[in-house]
Amino acid sequence: MPYWYNVDTKSVESDETRGQDANVMGPYATEAEARQALEHARENTERWDDEDREWDAKGATPGWDDEDQED
Structure with missing residues (x-):
């Protein structure tokens, strides 16, 4: 059963307890993994x-400029 970390309530939820419009991260295989969602996100971002x-630093071309993009 997948688990989710609810960013608003800061709690772990399952498919059975997760609200339709819940602001969640996941799915995760275990409750323990879901509890660590923010820590994993921080590690990934770093x-x-x-x-x-x-x-x-290698001199790679920087990303595109959003101003150059068409609407």
Whole structure:
């Protein structure tokens, strides 16, 4: 059964207890994994930020400019 971390209530929910419009992260295989959702998200963000800095340091072309994009 999948588990979800509800960002608003800061609680773990299952498919049976999760509300239709709940603001959740997941699914996770276990309740324990769902409880660690914010920590994992922070770790991922830090890792991706480090990777971006390394990419930029190598002289890679920066991403596109949103101003150049058509609507």
